[in-house]
Amino acid sequence: MGHHDIRSAVRPDPDQPMVDIADYVIDTKIESQEAYDTARYMLLDSLACAMLAMKFEGCVKHLGPLVPGAELPGGARVPGTSFELDPVQAAFNIGTLVRWLDFNDTWLAAEWGHPSDNLGAILAVGDYLSRKAEKDGGKGLTVRDALTWAIKAHEIQGVYALQNSFNRVGLDHVILVRLASTAVSTAMFGGDKEAVITAVSHSWIDNGVLRTYRHAPNTGPRKSWAAGDACRRAVTHALNAAHKKVVGYPSALTAKTWGFYDVAFKGKAFEFERPFGSYVMENVLFKISFPAEFHAQTAVECAMQLHGQVKDRLDQIDRIEIETQEAGVRIIDKTGPLANYADRDHCLQYMIAVPMIHGRLTADDYNDDIAADPRIDALREKMVVKENPQFTRDYFDADKRYIGNAIQVFFKDGSSTGKVSIDYPIGHRKRRAEGIPVLMAKAKAALEAHLPADQAAEIMRLAANPAEMDAMPLSAWLGLFSA
Numbered sequence: 001m002g003h004h005d006i007r008s009a010v011r012p013d014p015d016q017p018m019v020d021i022a023d024y025v026i027d028t029k030i031e032s033q034e035a036y037d038t039a040r041y042m043l044l045d046s047l048a049c050a051m052l053a054m055k056f057e058g059c060v061k062h063l064g065p066l067v068p069g070a071e072l073p074g075g076a077r078v079p080g081t082s083f084e085l086d087p088v089q090a091a092f093n094i095g096t097l098v099r100w101l102d103f104n105d106t107w108l109a110a111e112w113g114h115p116s117d118n119l120g121a122i123l124a125v126g127d128y129l130s131r132k133a134e135k136d137g138g139k140g141l142t143v144r145d146a147l148t149w150a151i152k153a154h155e156i157q158g159v160y161a162l163q164n165s166f167n168r169v170g171l172d173h174v175i176l177v178r179l180a181s182t183a184v185s186t187a188m189f190g191g192d193k194e195a196v197i198t199a200v201s202h203s204w205i206d207n208g209v210l211r212t213y214r215h216a217p218n219t220g221p222r223k224s225w226a227a228g229d230a231c232r233r234a235v236t237h238a239l240n241a242a243h244k245k246v247v248g249y250p251s252a253l254t255a256k257t258w259g260f261y262d263v264a265f266k267g268k269a270f271e272f273e274r275p276f277g278s279y280v281m282e283n284v285l286f287k288i289s290f291p292a293e294f295h296a297q298t299a300v301e302c303a304m305q306l307h308g309q310v311k312d313r314l315d316q317i318d319r320i321e322i323e324t325q326e327a328g329v330r331i332i333d334k335t336g337p338l339a340n341y342a343d344r345d346h347c348l349q350y351m352i353a354v355p356m357i358h359g360r361l362t363a364d365d366y367n368d369d370i371a372a373d374p375r376i377d378a379l380r381e382k383m384v385v386k387e388n389p390q391f392t393r394d395y396f397d398a399d400k401r402y403i404g405n406a407i408q409v410f411f412k413d414g415s416s417t418g419k420v421s422i423d424y425p426i427g428h429r430k431r432r433a434e435g436i437p438v439l440m441a442k443a444k445a446a447l448e449a450h451l452p453a454d455q456a457a458e459i460m461r462l463a464a465n466p467a468e469m470d471a472m473p474l475s476a477w478l479g480l481f482s483a
Helices: 016-027 033-053 087-099 115-135 143-163 174-188 193-205 222-242 260-264 279-283 294-310 326-332 348-358 374-380 389-396 429-450 453-463 466-471 474-479
Strands: 317-324 383-387 405-411 420-422
Touching: 016 143, 016 174, 016 193, 033 087, 033 115, 033 143, 033 279, 033 429, 033 453, 033 466, 087 115, 087 222, 115 143, 115 174, 115 222, 115 474, 143 174, 143 279, 143 466, 143 474, 174 193, 174 222, 193 222, 294 317, 294 326, 294 348, 294 405, 294 420, 317 348, 326 348, 326 383, 326 389, 348 374, 348 383, 383 389, 429 453, 453 466
Parallel strands: 317 383
Antiparallel strands: 317 405, 405 420
């Protein structure tokens, strides 16, 4: 691993993974049209998720300045609100809005996460820089520029996630949001490769937050603002490196005893399946139909298909057999009482029971009033979850990236439904033609529910005209989301 001699005061060359990120962020030109097309849908979808989150008091209470009154006229705007903030706090606001409902895009591998979480930093920094430049008579970023930074942030987070499991050492996946957002934000602020390496070194020295808030018996709503918090920290590191020229720490990963590998990663070095390009954006998974933890997406589709066969026979069910991937068993197979919204949207059995009963699964279905229906827990108690090894193999296959689930219902009279099995959800790359119209309908409904009709209509018009949208000043496009 190239550990530095703990006794030597000679500063080593920067760790190679940090150099590779800097080289990619500063030098690489994105050529993939598919990546840009997917990024455009990702941007629209993420802001639609943000508008949907505005309906939830638990989210709204986190918005605005950290200290009452500490707004910044002419600063970065928070979509769906009238707030104008410094880019650090705006990054927290936007990241929290995008992530709150667990309805934005997903990436699944050894680690999992939601690469569009990085928009918290990208849009906050982009709007702040653009409005400042325009005020001074210059030009700000275009939407196309923001898409480029998003493709790069997706790639950093996703490539790290392919073979490096932070959850297995107890760290939350937002460590990769902080990493990716730190790198691209530093470049957006005008930092060079040295500044990016410096900022990234500080990101690693932060270590990572624990996954405690994602798992029983401590599951709670911090998981919905954790990505916003990572974005906020990332912009802080970027400003420190690009503007304040803070000192970096070249062996932040490899330093013996004190580096990230020894402290947090059981002495292991990071492993990489592929170099940075545009693979992650091209293959990202959209949550289109259901606000559900992604390992359960196909399970919810299966349950929806079974609804018609079981809705009138709920009291006759003997057992429900569920097959899922190893990750699904480890993360969302959950028995016993569910304490809150955050507990329910990370419970495989709950996310199956609701559509079996009601033929739907919406964000409101995790609320206390719906959860009080005794039929839900009665069905949960009849569910048996096990790993299907083929689902697990397909999950890790670089050419598939499937997220398979299967459900079969057995009745007390000895009859049963057929086994319903789905390998990959509607948000998968292999179902783009089917999924994009549904994604657009999701966005349209979300925008119309929160924004003035003319603004919602203009956003959707631009989405249907990619060249016009790409060329538009980012500040003008984000202005369409002001409420």
